[in-house]
Amino acid sequence: MSQVSVHEASVLRKPLPEALVEQLRSHFGDRFSTAQAVREHHGRDESPFPEMLPDAVVFATSTDDVVRVVKACDAFEVPLIPYGAGSSLEGHTLALHGGISLDVSGMNRILSLNTEDLTVTVEPGMTRKQLNEQLRDTGLFFPIDPGADASLGGMASTRASGTNAVRYGTMRENVLSLEVVTAQGKVVRTARRARKSSAGYDLTRIFVGSEGTLGVITQVTVRLYPQPEAISAAVCQFPTVHDAVACVIQTIQLGVPVARVELMDAAAVKACNLYSKLDLRETPLLLFEFHGTEAGVKEQAQTVQEIARDHNGLDFEWADRPEDRTRLWTARHNAYFAGLQLKPGCRASTTDVCVPISRLADCLDQTTALLESAPFPTTIVGHVGDGNFHVLMLLDPDDAAQWEASETINERIVSIALDADGTCTGEHGIGLHKLGFMREEHGHDALELMWALKRAYDPKNILNPGKVLPPDLP
Amino acid sequence: MSQVSVHEASVLRKPLPEALVEQLRSHFGDRFSTAQAVREHHGRDESPFPEMLPDAVVFATSTDDVVRVVKACDAFEVPLIPYGAGSSLEGHTLALHGGISLDVSGMNRILSLNTEDLTVTVEPGMTRKQLNEQLRDTGLFFPIDPGADASLGGMASTRASGTNAVRYGTMRENVLSLEVVTAQGKVVRTARRARKSSAGYDLTRIFVGSEGTLGVITQVTVRLYPQPEAISAAVCQFPTVHDAVACVIQTIQLGVPVARVELMDAAAVKACNLYSKLDLRETPLLLFEFHGTEAGVKEQAQTVQEIARDHNGLDFEWADRPEDRTRLWTARHNAYFAGLQLKPGCRASTTDVCVPISRLADCLDQTTALLESAPFPTTIVGHVGDGNFHVLMLLDPDDAAQWEASETINERIVSIALDADGTCTGEHGIGLHKLGFMREEHGHDALELMWALKRAYDPKNILNPGKVLPPDLP
Numbered sequence: 001m002s003q004v005s006v007h008e009a010s011v012l013r014k015p016l017p018e019a020l021v022e023q024l025r026s027h028f029g030d031r032f033s034t035a036q037a038v039r040e041h042h043g044r045d046e047s048p049f050p051e052m053l054p055d056a057v058v059f060a061t062s063t064d065d066v067v068r069v070v071k072a073c074d075a076f077e078v079p080l081i082p083y084g085a086g087s088s089l090e091g092h093t094l095a096l097h098g099g100i101s102l103d104v105s106g107m108n109r110i111l112s113l114n115t116e117d118l119t120v121t122v123e124p125g126m127t128r129k130q131l132n133e134q135l136r137d138t139g140l141f142f143p144i145d146p147g148a149d150a151s152l153g154g155m156a157s158t159r160a161s162g163t164n165a166v167r168y169g170t171m172r173e174n175v176l177s178l179e180v181v182t183a184q185g186k187v188v189r190t191a192r193r194a195r196k197s198s199a200g201y202d203l204t205r206i207f208v209g210s211e212g213t214l215g216v217i218t219q220v221t222v223r224l225y226p227q228p229e230a231i232s233a234a235v236c237q238f239p240t241v242h243d244a245v246a247c248v249i250q251t252i253q254l255g256v257p258v259a260r261v262e263l264m265d266a267a268a269v270k271a272c273n274l275y276s277k278l279d280l281r282e283t284p285l286l287l288f289e290f291h292g293t294e295a296g297v298k299e300q301a302q303t304v305q306e307i308a309r310d311h312n313g314l315d316f317e318w319a320d321r322p323e324d325r326t327r328l329w330t331a332r333h334n335a336y337f338a339g340l341q342l343k344p345g346c347r348a349s350t351t352d353v354c355v356p357i358s359r360l361a362d363c364l365d366q367t368t369a370l371l372e373s374a375p376f377p378t379t380i381v382g383h384v385g386d387g388n389f390h391v392l393m394l395l396d397p398d399d400a401a402q403w404e405a406s407e408t409i410n411e412r413i414v415s416i417a418l419d420a421d422g423t424c425t426g427e428h429g430i431g432l433h434k435l436g437f438m439r440e441e442h443g444h445d446a447l448e449l450m451w452a453l454k455r456a457y458d459p460k461n462i463l464n465p466g467k468v469l470p471p472d473l474p
Numbered sequence: 475m476s477q478v479s480v481h482e483a484s485v486l487r488k489p490l491p492e493a494l495v496e497q498l499r500s501h502f503g504d505r506f507s508t509a510q511a512v513r514e515h516h517g518r519d520e521s522p523f524p525e526m527l528p529d530a531v532v533f534a535t536s537t538d539d540v541v542r543v544v545k546a547c548d549a550f551e552v553p554l555i556p557y558g559a560g561s562s563l564e565g566h567t568l569a570l571h572g573g574i575s576l577d578v579s580g581m582n583r584i585l586s587l588n589t590e591d592l593t594v595t596v597e598p599g600m601t602r603k604q605l606n607e608q609l610r611d612t613g614l615f616f617p618i619d620p621g622a623d624a625s626l627g628g629m630a631s632t633r634a635s636g637t638n639a640v641r642y643g644t645m646r647e648n649v650l651s652l653e654v655v656t657a658q659g660k661v662v663r664t665a666r667r668a669r670k671s672s673a674g675y676d677l678t679r680i681f682v683g684s685e686g687t688l689g690v691i692t693q694v695t696v697r698l699y700p701q702p703e704a705i706s707a708a709v710c711q712f713p714t715v716h717d718a719v720a721c722v723i724q725t726i727q728l729g730v731p732v733a734r735v736e737l738m739d740a741a742a743v744k745a746c747n748l749y750s751k752l753d754l755r756e757t758p759l760l761l762f763e764f765h766g767t768e769a770g771v772k773e774q775a776q777t778v779q780e781i782a783r784d785h786n787g788l789d790f791e792w793a794d795r796p797e798d799r800t801r802l803w804t805a806r807h808n809a810y811f812a813g814l815q816l817k818p819g820c821r822a823s824t825t826d827v828c829v830p831i832s833r834l835a836d837c838l839d840q841t842t843a844l845l846e847s848a849p850f851p852t853t854i855v856g857h858v859g860d861g862n863f864h865v866l867m868l869l870d871p872d873d874a875a876q877w878e879a880s881e882t883i884n885e886r887i888v889s890i891a892l893d894a895d896g897t898c899t900g901e902h903g904i905g906l907h908k909l910g911f912m913r914e915e916h917g918h919d920a921l922e923l924m925w926a927l928k929r930a931y932d933p934k935n936i937l938n939p940g941k942v943l944p945p946d947l948p
Contacts, residue, residue, distance in 0.1 A: 116723060116832035159672040170670050172679070173647055186919040194828040195860045196644050197897035198633040198683055199915055200904055200942055201924045205646070205679030209672055226729035249590060255700035257731075296770050354668040358590035386669045423671035430674055441673055445660040449931065450675045456930035457923065468674055 013098045016055040020076045024058060024100075027068060031059040042081075042101040045088040046148075047433055048349045048395070048403065052094040054081060054101035061106045063179065063187060063218040069102050070216060071185035073462050081464050082212040084125055084151030089350055090431030092158065092211055096466040102216065104153060110134055111219060119176055119193060121221040124153025140224040143168040146427065147333055153217045158429035159209030163332070166252075166385030167259040167291065168225065170427065175208050179219035183458040193221060206453070211429055212464040214457045228259075228291035233319040233328055234301055236308045241265055241284045241368060241380070245361040247304075247311040248286065248384045252357060256303050260289035261385040262332055265368070268339065268379035268392075275338030276331035283314065286384070287332055289325070332381070339379045339392040346376075346394040349406045353417035354388035354426030366416045367391060374409060376402050388426035411436075435470045487572045490529045494550045498532060498574075501542060505533040516555075516575040519562040520622075521907055522823040522869070522877065526568040528555060528575035535580045537653065537661060537692040543576050544690060545659035547936050555938050556686040558599055558625030563824055564905030566632065566685055570940040576690065578627060584608055585693060593650055593667060595695040598627025614698040617642040620901065621807055627691045632903035633683030637806070640726075640859030641733040641765065642699065644901065649682050653693035657932040667695060680927070685903055686938040688931045702733075702765035707793040707802055708775055710782045715739055715758045715842060715854070719835040721778075721785040722760065722858045726831060730777050734763035735859040736806055739842070742813065742853035742866075749812030750805035757788065760858070761806055763799070806855070813853045813866040820850075820868040823880045827891035828862035828900030840890045841865060848883060850876050862900035885910075909944045 024032045033039075034056045043053035060066050073080040079099025086093060095101060107123035108130060114120065115138050122131060129149045131142050146155060146162040154160070156178065161170035168174065177191040180203075190203035207215055238244040241263070248261055263286055264272065270282045288304060290297040305316045319325045331338070340348055355363050364380070371378045371391065382389030391413060393406045414424045414437050424430075424437035439447060450469055454461075498506045507513075508530045517527035534540050547554040553573025560567060569575060581597035582604060588594065589612050596605060603623045605616050620629060620636040628634070630652065635644035642648065651665040654677075664677035681689055712718040715737070722735055737760055738746065744756045762778060764771040779790045793799045805812070814822055829837050838854070845852045845865065856863030865887060867880045888898045888911050898904075898911035912921060924943055928935075 114830065114832060116727065117830040118727065119830070159670075159676070161670055165670060169647070172670070172676065173643070182919070182923065186922075188920045188923060189917065190920065192892075192897045192915065193830045193895040194862075194891075194897045194900065195831070196633075196635055196639060196646070196828055196862065196900050198826075198899045198901050198903040199897045199908070200683070200912055200921075201688075201927055202633070202646065202676075202679045202683050203916075203920060203923055205676045206923075206927070209674070209676050214675075226727060228729070253590065253592065253700060255702070292770075293773055295773055296766075299767055299769055352672075354670055356588065356591040356593070356667045357669070358588060388668075388670065417668075418666075421667040423666045423668045423673045425672045426668065426670050427672050429672040434673070438674060441666065442677075443663065445656070446662045446664065446677060447674075448660075449656065449662060449677055449680075452930040453675055453680070453927065456926040 016078060017076045020072055020078060021056065023072055024056070024069070028058055033057045042083055042093065042103065043095055045086055045091060045093050047089055047091040047431065048347065049091045049094055049432060052096055054095035055098045057101045057103055059103045059106055063181065066102065066104070066181045066216050066218050067185045067187060069100060070181050070183065073100055074183060074185060074460065077460050077462060079465050080462055082153065082157070082216050084154035085127055085149060087148035087150045087154065088158070088431060089428045090433040092429060092431040092467060094432060096432065105151065107218070113138070115140060117193065118224045119221055120224055121219055122152050124217045124220055125151050127151050128155065135224065139227055141227050142222060142224055144171060144174055147336060152220045152222065156208050156217055156220050157211050159427070161427045163260045163262055163383055165383060166261060167257060171208055172205065174223045175204055175220060176223060177221040178204055178207050178217050180207050180215035180217055182215050183460065183463050209429070211431065211468050213454060213468050214463060230292060230294045230297040231325065232290050232297045232301055233325040234288045234304070234316055235280070235285055235319065235328060236316045237281050237283045237285045237314040239283060239312055239314065241364050242361050243312045244284045244286050245364060245384060247308050247313060249357055249360070250307045250311070251304055252385055254303065256300050258288055258300065258304065258385060259291040260287070262287040263380070263382040263384040263389065264332070264335065265380040267377065268335055268381050271338040271342050271379055272331040272335055275341050276334055278331055281314070287328060289329070335379065335381050336392065339394060342377050343394040347397045349393045349395060349410065351391040351410050351413050352388070352425045352428040353413055353422055354386060355417050355420040355422030357387040359420035359422065360384060360387045363416050363420050363422070364389065367413050370409060370412055375405050386426065387422065430468045432467060438470050490552060491550045494546055494552060495530065497546055498530070498543070502532055507531045516557055516567065516577065517569055519560055519565060519567050521563055521565040521905065522821065523565045523568055523906060526570055528569035529572045531575045531577055533577045533580055537655065540576065540578070540655045540690050540692050541659045541661060543574060544655050544657065547574055548657060548659060548934065551934050551936060553939050554936055556627065556631070556690050558628035559601055559623060561622035561624045561628065562632070562905060563902045564907040566903060566905040566941060568906060570906065579625065581692070587612070589614060591667065592698045593695055594698055595693055596626050598691045598694055599625050601625050602629065609698065613701055615701050616696060616698055618645060618648055621810060626694045626696065630682050630691055630694050631685050633901070635901045637736055637857055638734045638763070639857060640735060641731060646679065646682055648697045649678055649694060650697060651695040652678055652681050652691050654681050654689035654691055656689050657934065657937050683903070685905065685942050687928060687942050688937060704766060704768045704771040705799065706764050706771045706775055707799040708762045708778070708790055709754070709759055709793065709802060710790045711755050711757045711759045711788040713757060713786055713788065715838050716835050717786045718758045718760050719838060719858060721782050721787060723831055723834070724781045725778055726859055728777065730774050732762055732774065732778065732859060733765040736761040737854070737856040737858040737863065738806070738809065739854040741851065742809055742855050745812040745816050745853055746805040746809055749815050750808055752805055755788070761802060763803070809853065809855050810866065813868060816851050817868040821871045823867045823869060823884065825865040825884050825887050826862070826899045826902040827887055827896055828860060829891050829894040829896030831861040833894035833896065834858060834861045837890050837894050837896070838863065841887055844883060844886055849879050860900065861896065904942045906941060912944050
């Protein structure tokens, strides 16, 4: 495998202390494992990195379990990596320095559901699909949808979002409160359940997006939303990506409360046609979803249809029937897998820049030009209402030159985004893969503030060490 | 004056070092002042505390000015208190330990307006009314409205919100990025201008709500919104507060996107009638505002009217015409001053609890019962869509027993809110006045995390010392 390599000098691995192994094994029994298969399962993710195995895995089923493991890791100064659904794209869960992978996927219950307040508190291993399945009869739903069936703890940790963040926000806006186990093994609740508060520092937002490096999330309280009275979807084709994006910009500027607006370039449409057996015209397209009352949804769609016409929209097809909507959105959700099928046996590397929407068309133009010389197939999909887009690069896993070229392209796309006052990652997080962009994005002094926080909360650097913050600062 | 006293033991005042005075005077000239009148102006706010004067005031006009003052205060270990519009209700700007008040009200320009992105970057002294005045011709507006004409820097510092947070969120959701001068005098930008990002720790949210204790805000980038195509308002009277709140709960649960929904109790209505020359029936009322398309606004209002009817709503009056809307909302905005007029010569103390909305009716019932024995007039107004309400207590400034009774009532209301999993402050902040509730609200270990952050960012404790965090922790 010729995947992305990690700077070897930064990787210090020590075997687990025997006393720690004994302690954990005697307490957790079967829920402590050093089996190769278990370690391998926890030592890889969806990123382009090679496996980095933890020395052992603990399967936690309670906050008390988490406290016990954290305290043990603290005492022995051993790395601890929280593990949920393993759907990270950026290397978050890889055991760069070995240590313990703390699997919370068994902590997947609803702890309290407050339908009147539109909130629910869940354990961190519950996935978003599990949650929505259990909410089905309540008339409520949890909107954040990163594509993968990620765990709520993982989504909070990466500040995840997805297709309908344009309407409902990201995990930043939708996490009301967390229970966190600190690096010292203390259990802290970050906030009360009130919708807003000005009572002191925003501990919730400190942990949202901290990728397991400041504490281990053991409960997540999120906002829920009433299932809309009506939902409709529409698809509109455009001659160019530029036209499609211009349509989105105007839609946002007019304040049309679209629930979702997704861009696919011609290559992505082609992949979806093949994979999902659709017969969409193979040009750039926008896929819209509207939530609201019957009348409201109709009105939104009409407005958007007019805007699309002004921007060379080729046709505007409705999908009012649930089955048509589902077919279209399933195709979009499967765009990642559809892309992979364009090149059997490939692995994918995905970019994730996000820019102010006024700069989106220009950034996409530059990106498209850049991709013309790519030595592998690519597709583009984007949560364009937020200015966020992904380039899926389909790589031959055995071709080192392709991996290198993909990294170069990612770097250049990030440069384009940073020049436009954007970010290297809209929703996937830093993990290991984007460490190299942190300095350029934030500058030295902002990184110093991040390191100061890390040192204050995790002075022994045991929590997911080597992630989020580039190692060349103190 | 028999106002709230501050624990004297915690107040350490040293005269300003002569060398610091010389340094600042020689650089800032007229913009450095030790005049009694200037110090008095900067040593009081709208809180129930007595004056606490800074030793000197610097009027900053640039980030460079702020850096210079911060570095000087750092070198001499002198307290520094950022000062914007002085509209704090909780003692935020009082110079508990003396030092320098850093007045940024002269930093009140728009630095960049991005109408396509719906963002604007302003200096921290710009007030929300100044901003909206300057935005008037753009078709955009900044929605956050805490009542007072607060500065954007101050609003970010207290995580302010107000009447339309139910639709548009608070400063937590609407600040995209800040420029901050750290305690060491470094200039840091907390985030790029992209709508979302997963690139590292959320520095923006660390400073939003930190009340000037972690850094000095020198630029604020906020989200703007398109002026709605249509706005309408409605007022509905209810026999009891309980009925009114039940109406609100159902409105929120049905997902009606009300822009504002304000509660006034009968006493508040009476005060507004007197002050604003209205003839509203003197029962509890809800004041609604709807934003959207012409059709959407009508539909929202109809839905709410039906809900109100189900909850004993007495009448439902429309205010479609801008002048009627303005009259009603001006009355609501003047409720604070209207309250003060109920008792000429009084001062007010205001509570600010916020609870999960399912608990709001119960909390208001308990609060109303509590107020029956209050030895002074009170009114209740509330941003009830968020579960946030204020009791305005009208106190004789020379009557120590009234001040004590008001503090006792505030404590009991906070207890009621905390029992309901709410917060002691929905939007006013901690300042000095609510320090005593921080431990009960957050618990020891969460406060430890807050202190760890404070010590990491401001190790010499020069930034607004004595605020936010109770002093009985290390």
